[in-house]
Amino acid sequence: MKVNGKHYRSIWFNHDSGHDTGHVQIIDQRWLPHEFRVVDLTNREAFVTAIRDMWVRGAPLIGATAAYGMAVQMALDPSDLSIEETHEILHSTRPTAINLRWALDDMRAHLAPLPVAKRAAAALARAAEICDEDVECNRQIGLHGLEIIKEIAAGKPKGEPVRILTHCNAGWLATVDWGTATSPIYHAMEAQIPLHVWVDETRPRNQGAQLTAWEMVSHNVPHSLIVDNAGGHLMQHGQVDLVIVGTDRTTANGDVCNKIGTYLKALAAHDNGVPFYVALPSPTIDWSVRDGLTMIPIEERDGHEVTHVQGKLADGTVTRVQISPDGTGAGNPAFDVTPARLVTGLITERGICAASAEGLGAMFSERANF
Amino acid sequence: MKVNGKHYRSIWFNHDSGHDTGHVQIIDQRWLPHEFRVVDLTNREAFVTAIRDMWVRGAPLIGATAAYGMAVQMALDPSDLSIEETHEILHSTRPTAINLRWALDDMRAHLAPLPVAKRAAAALARAAEICDEDVECNRQIGLHGLEIIKEIAAGKPKGEPVRILTHCNAGWLATVDWGTATSPIYHAMEAQIPLHVWVDETRPRNQGAQLTAWEMVSHNVPHSLIVDNAGGHLMQHGQVDLVIVGTDRTTANGDVCNKIGTYLKALAAHDNGVPFYVALPSPTIDWSVRDGLTMIPIEERDGHEVTHVQGKLADGTVTRVQISPDGTGAGNPAFDVTPARLVTGLITERGICAASAEGLGAMFSERANF
Numbered sequence: 001m002k003v004n005g006k007h008y009r010s011i012w013f014n015h016d017s018g019h020d021t022g023h024v025q026i027i028d029q030r031w032l033p034h035e036f037r038v039v040d041l042t043n044r045e046a047f048v049t050a051i052r053d054m055w056v057r058g059a060p061l062i063g064a065t066a067a068y069g070m071a072v073q074m075a076l077d078p079s080d081l082s083i084e085e086t087h088e089i090l091h092s093t094r095p096t097a098i099n100l101r102w103a104l105d106d107m108r109a110h111l112a113p114l115p116v117a118k119r120a121a122a123a124l125a126r127a128a129e130i131c132d133e134d135v136e137c138n139r140q141i142g143l144h145g146l147e148i149i150k151e152i153a154a155g156k157p158k159g160e161p162v163r164i165l166t167h168c169n170a171g172w173l174a175t176v177d178w179g180t181a182t183s184p185i186y187h188a189m190e191a192q193i194p195l196h197v198w199v200d201e202t203r204p205r206n207q208g209a210q211l212t213a214w215e216m217v218s219h220n221v222p223h224s225l226i227v228d229n230a231g232g233h234l235m236q237h238g239q240v241d242l243v244i245v246g247t248d249r250t251t252a253n254g255d256v257c258n259k260i261g262t263y264l265k266a267l268a269a270h271d272n273g274v275p276f277y278v279a280l281p282s283p284t285i286d287w288s289v290r291d292g293l294t295m296i297p298i299e300e301r302d303g304h305e306v307t308h309v310q311g312k313l314a315d316g317t318v319t320r321v322q323i324s325p326d327g328t329g330a331g332n333p334a335f336d337v338t339p340a341r342l343v344t345g346l347i348t349e350r351g352i353c354a355a356s357a358e359g360l361g362a363m364f365s366e367r368a369n370f
Numbered sequence: 371m372k373v374n375g376k377h378y379r380s381i382w383f384n385h386d387s388g389h390d391t392g393h394v395q396i397i398d399q400r401w402l403p404h405e406f407r408v409v410d411l412t413n414r415e416a417f418v419t420a421i422r423d424m425w426v427r428g429a430p431l432i433g434a435t436a437a438y439g440m441a442v443q444m445a446l447d448p449s450d451l452s453i454e455e456t457h458e459i460l461h462s463t464r465p466t467a468i469n470l471r472w473a474l475d476d477m478r479a480h481l482a483p484l485p486v487a488k489r490a491a492a493a494l495a496r497a498a499e500i501c502d503e504d505v506e507c508n509r510q511i512g513l514h515g516l517e518i519i520k521e522i523a524a525g526k527p528k529g530e531p532v533r534i535l536t537h538c539n540a541g542w543l544a545t546v547d548w549g550t551a552t553s554p555i556y557h558a559m560e561a562q563i564p565l566h567v568w569v570d571e572t573r574p575r576n577q578g579a580q581l582t583a584w585e586m587v588s589h590n591v592p593h594s595l596i597v598d599n600a601g602g603h604l605m606q607h608g609q610v611d612l613v614i615v616g617t618d619r620t621t622a623n624g625d626v627c628n629k630i631g632t633y634l635k636a637l638a639a640h641d642n643g644v645p646f647y648v649a650l651p652s653p654t655i656d657w658s659v660r661d662g663l664t665m666i667p668i669e670e671r672d673g674h675e676v677t678h679v680q681g682k683l684a685d686g687t688v689t690r691v692q693i694s695p696d697g698t699g700a701g702n703p704a705f706d707v708t709p710a711r712l713v714t715g716l717i718t719e720r721g722i723c724a725a726s727a728e729g730l731g732a733m734f735s736e737r738a739n740f
Contacts, residue, residue: 032695202599203573203598204597206693209698210693216698217695223698224698224700225676225698225699226676227598227630228599229572229573229634229706230630230706231634232634232706233630233668236633259599260599260600261599263602263603264599264602264635264638267602267637268633293606309679309681309693311690311693312693313691314690319691321681321682321683321691322404322682323571324571324579324580324595325404325583325584325587327587328569328594331596332597332600336600337606
């Protein structure tokens with residue numbers, strides 16, 4: 001999407017970079033929202049660092065980055081051993097990321113049967129395809145979600161904004177472009193539907209304040225930052241027309257595992273009759289799990305994410321401050337599970353379906369044979 | 371309660387201060403949790419600054435501070451004009467604080483009929499009484515709340531902690547001692563019931579992380595800091611036995627206006643069958659309001675509280691950092707209303723009652739004639 005009027009993806013191959021073969025560029029997201037830094041990734045070690053140290057994050061973007069990491073390595077050494085080593089090294093950077101394994105397996109399956117001399121070009125082409133497929137998937141999610149926004153807009157006095165609340169960052173920065181939860185928002189902007197986005201700051205890592213708010217500023221989407229505590233109050237007072245969030249994993253029965261606090265917003269939406277939608281590319285559906293609450297293990301992360309906050313000092317320096325007393329420990333569950341009963345619908349690349357085994361089964365009949 | 375093993379109130383008159391007449395001391399709460407600073411308030415201007423600039427905060431403590439402010443002024447000038455001026459000047463520091471007006475009205479009613487020569491001593495005595503009354507009120511709340519904790523403890527295997535979640539700071543720092551929501555916790559500590567307190571950090575001002583966590587560290591109460599997003603997940607997984615929060619205003623029908631985010635925790639408690647109690651001294655009941663959601667105006671505070679966070683740098687300096695991009699504005703509703711239907715019970719100084727017109731009416735029959 002746009003940054004200062006210019007269109008960007010979150011990862012791209014720069015053919016005009018001045019290098020012989022061109023190279024891969026990413027946005028180093030660690031400095032957002034305070035600095036917009038584009039960096040070159042020119043060898044395997046750079047890709048390892050970028051994924052492991054979260055210069056890039058978000059499941060789809062991690063997968064795309066790994067694919068390009070394989071491609072860059074193929075230009076340097078297209079041997080069988082190099083494919084295997086690169087698969088292993090890149091996979092170990094974030095071993096639980098499902099898209100990472102998927103992208104690396106896909107690249108290996110494409111490259112292994114080819115003659116060594118053809119692998120470099122083929123790898124680059126396939127990595128670009130993986131990115132384009134992600135963009136197209138999210139574009140479809142946006143078009144389907146746009147219909148929901150259009151319908152709400154049609155029920156309002158002309159010119160009154162549709163007010164959409166979102167949690168964390170399921171934006172274009174987490175994908176290659178469009179994002180998942182944000183794709184309907186960007187499509188509504190293109191359709192010139194008046195919007196106002198409530199951006200949950202999303203403690204502990206503040207990805208709402210740091211990434212979603214930055215996306216909104218950069219693309220000129222009207223928005224307000226709110227604390228994670230505020231959404232219920234806004235819904236009680238009719239200030240939210242629609243909630244759209246992303247998901248890290250959706251179960252076969254429609255339970256939604258997403259950033260901690262999503263469940264609280266779903267409860268408030270349900271209590272106030274506000275539609276609560278989850279936007280998801282179908283690869284995030286885990287067809288093997290039928291009860292999110294008991295079957296999805298929730299990652300407990302470092303307590304420093306809770307006791308400390310990153311931000312910018314008055315002089316522009318980006319640093320961390322400690323908000324709690326010395327001696328206080330923290331609990332830090334990273335995700336929660338929103339039961340399907342609280343979800344109005346799932347926005348997938350194929351269309352919108354009910355958050356239920358029946359709804360998902362009808363939409364993805366080829367996968368639902370369990 | 372205790373700070374490093376020594377008992378403190380949040381305000382006290384130090385007879386052994388070395389001054390001729392003794393003087394009032396407070397904890398300058400702006401520096402908590404990073405520094406424990408006790409300061410002297412020796413003249414009216416110091417009291418104005420302390421209340422206006424939030425060196426002290428919390429409705430009961432603000433009232434007690436104003437009472438002592440009047441007493442200190444009476445030692446300097448006990449005239450009628452001085453009483454009126456002091457009432458006006460102190461009241462203007464935080465004009466919407468209901469306890470502030472109550473304490474100043476009370477002091478004036480006590481002092482005005484007295485001979486000028488007797489006012490200084492009488493004012494000091496009455497201010498001390500107001501403090502003692504607050505302590506006793508909160509002590510009673512604690513004793514009643516203790517019964518709830520005892521009952522939960524009795525249903526657990528011996529030695530397993532009762533896990534209590536609280537939001538914001540309804541602690542002794544907001545009152546003269548004991549606190550409201552924390553009083554049952556401190557009483558349970560004295561009764562040697564094993565406890566674990568989940569402390570919501572309570573954005574935007576982080577009073578949970580800064581004040582409640584500091585109280586818990588200082589008094590050796592086992593606790594964990596959590597983000598405001600985490601409580602629902604903990605309740606889903608049986609990690610919370612009880613929620614106790616405070617309140618800024620409770621309506622005659624039992625709706626509870628409290629720090630933003632309280633409603634979300636009440637929804638989660640209700641969804642998971644976790645008891646949700648509100649601790650309140652009866653003066654915070656507003657008998658004139660019967661529908662909290664439509665009749666209580668919610669203060670919208672400065673957006674900088676959302677876009678910026680105060681904390682301590684690695685070198686110990688306390689400062690603020692900006693968490694959001696330049697160009698992002700914030701919405702900042704300070705309170706929300708939890709409907710009575712989500713409240714298990716109200717813990718008052720007289721006992722525990724249902725959050726309903728009937729429950730409150732039976733407990734406070736002298737006030738409920740409307």
